[in-house]
Amino acid sequence: MGPLDGVKIIELAGLGALPYGTLKLADMGADIIRVHPTYEVPADKPAHRDSEFDRGRRSITIDLKSPEGVESLLRLVEKADGFCEAFRPGVCERLGIGPDVMLARNPKLVYGRLTGWGQTGPLAHSAGHSLNYEAITGAIGSVGSPGEPPVPLLQVLGDFAGGGLHLAFGMVCALFEAQRSGQGQVIDSAMVDGVMSIYQVFYGMTRTGFHTGPVGTNLFDGGSPFYNVYETSDGKYVTAAPIEAKFYAQLIEKLGLDPAALPAQNDESRWPELYEHIAGAFRTKTRDEWSALLEGTDVCFAPVLSFAEAEQHPHIVARNTFVPVEGSVPQLAPAPRLSRTPGEVRPTYAYPGVDTESVLAEFGFGADEIAGLHDAGVIAW
Secondary structure (H helix, E strand, C coil), X not given: CCCCCCCEEXXXXXXXXHHHXXXXXXXXXXXXXXXXXXXXXXXXXXXXXXXXXXXXXXXEEECCCCHHHHHHHHHHHHCCCEEEECCCCCHHHHHCCCHHHHHHHCCCCEEEEEEXXXXXXXXXXXXXXXXXXXXXXXXXXXXXXXXXXXXXXXXXXXXXXXXXXXXXXXXXXXXXXXXXHCCCEEEEEEHHHHHHHHCHHHHHHHHHCCCCCCCCCCCXXXXXXXXXXXXXXXXXXXXXXXXXXXXXXXXXXXXXXXXXXXXXXXXXXXXXXXXXXXHHHHCCXXXXXXXXXXXXXXXXXXXXXXXXXHHHCHHHHHXXXXXXXXXXXXXXXXXXCCCCCCCCCCCECCCCCCCHHHHHHHXXXXXXXXXXXXXXXXXXX
């Protein structure tokens, strides 16, 4: 019974960014009904469900290339609070399910549109992926090792943070406003906009001259010895980020270094020299030895872990960050954590189309009508 309990959202099945955005809404209690094409119903139904991307939703199938299918979807939308799609601009309009048509049927509807480049602009109709949006915004051009090529960032900024998470935020904002005004609206959520929004502080730093040097020379990109990654004696890595003077002093003490023999913390001209002193100290112990010594102190320390190691870290375990779902492998618990109406991990639908018959009946379709749509190939289960 999360904070979005009672909110119904129709989602056209998509890849990557869209299901992540609707996952965030589902985890917080929204009733997400995903619409798949009829051809996605599998011939052999899987015996178990374990997709973290698909949890907390129901699944139906509709052939949106048929007039009957379009009309069926519009009837669902009449009783929904929101609708989400991730096609290129103009595709939904050509199918007859664009925002003008849907808002005419349901004036209170929030219509979420997620694309890479946005609904307008010279690149709006071009194909792209997360890496492209992270590139054009300066995101990957601002991280990495000096003199080395930019590093792909695992789709995190473009697809998930810039795309899906911003779509979910926009949907919640518009749903909140619709409760007051009784009017819906269209959300133009572009991944390129989302990435730039995440980097807003750094655009400001660039304009004010605070972040202007090449990669690896600025405070937050590896240029500073007190906000950096260090190799340990076993070839693994740790992070140290004691920006504040009192935290930095603690790190120097625990590393066994003499402050009087070191350059001043904020003397940027001698940062490379200071880095070598700290790096030399960190190379004297293993990653786990440094963790035993420094974790839990105020030196702003954490080891660099793999995904598998992170799942087993004592802090992560203590917070119950991963929870079992229907006996399957553990999945991440909803975030953020609400005190009175927390989110809930709900099961994944068994296969595309499994809920077609029950959802249509719930939305007012008669049994004979459902059977007729099935016989005509408009729906499948």
